[in-house]
Amino acid sequence: MTGDVEFRDLEPGDAGWVASRHGALYWRDEGYDIRFEALVLGLLARFIETRTAHERAWIAHRGDERLGCIFCTRPSDESAKLRMFLVEPAMRGTGLADALLDRCMAFARETGARRLTLWTHESHGAAGRLYARRGFRMVDSKPVEAFGQPTVEQSWEIAL
Structure with missing residues (x-):
C-alpha cells in the first residue's frame, strides 16, 4: 500500500459514497438488486443516529479520493461487529484491506x-x-435467496 493513504472518521458526504459504492459494486459483482443498497442505507442511518463512543468508522482516502471503508459497531457490551467493509477494486491487493481490518480489530479490543x-x-x-488468516472462524453458513440472487451467507467471529 502506498504511504499516502490516510484514514479518517466519517464526515459529511461519506455516507452517500459508502451506500453508492456498495450498491454499484455489489450490483456489478454479485447481481444484487437495489435492496442491498437499501440495507446499507439503513445500517448507515442507524450508525449515524445512534453511534456511541464504542463505535467507529474509517474512511481510507488519498486527498479527495475515497479508497475504502470499514465500520465497527457495538451490538452488546461484549461483542463488536464489523460492518460495511469495502475496498475499491483498484486498491485490492495493495494491503489496504489489511490496514482497515487492523484498525477495526484494534479499536474493538481497546474499547473492551x-x-x-x-x-x-x-x-x-x-x-x-x-x-x-487473521484468526476468524466461520460459525455459520447457509444458502439463502438475498437481494434477488441465490447466495450463501456466512457468519464469522474472533475472540479478542
Missing part, C-alpha cells in the same frame, strides 16, 4: 469487546481468506 463478529457471503473469497 471480547469478540468481533461479521456477516458476509461465500462469494467474497478474498475476504474470507483475509478473515481466516
Whole structure:
C-alpha cells in the first residue's frame, strides 16, 4: 500500500459514497438488486443516529479520493461487529484491506469487546481468506435467496 493513504472518521458526504459504492459494486459483482443498497442505507442511518463512543468508522482516502471503508459497531457490551467493509477494486491487493481490518480489530479490543463478529457471503473469497488468516472462524453458513440472487451467507467471529 502506498504511504499516502490516510484514514479518517466519517464526515459529511461519506455516507452517500459508502451506500453508492456498495450498491454499484455489489450490483456489478454479485447481481444484487437495489435492496442491498437499501440495507446499507439503513445500517448507515442507524450508525449515524445512534453511534456511541464504542463505535467507529474509517474512511481510507488519498486527498479527495475515497479508497475504502470499514465500520465497527457495538451490538452488546461484549461483542463488536464489523460492518460495511469495502475496498475499491483498484486498491485490492495493495494491503489496504489489511490496514482497515487492523484498525477495526484494534479499536474493538481497546474499547473492551471480547469478540468481533461479521456477516458476509461465500462469494467474497478474498475476504474470507483475509478473515481466516487473521484468526476468524466461520460459525455459520447457509444458502439463502438475498437481494434477488441465490447466495450463501456466512457468519464469522474472533475472540479478542
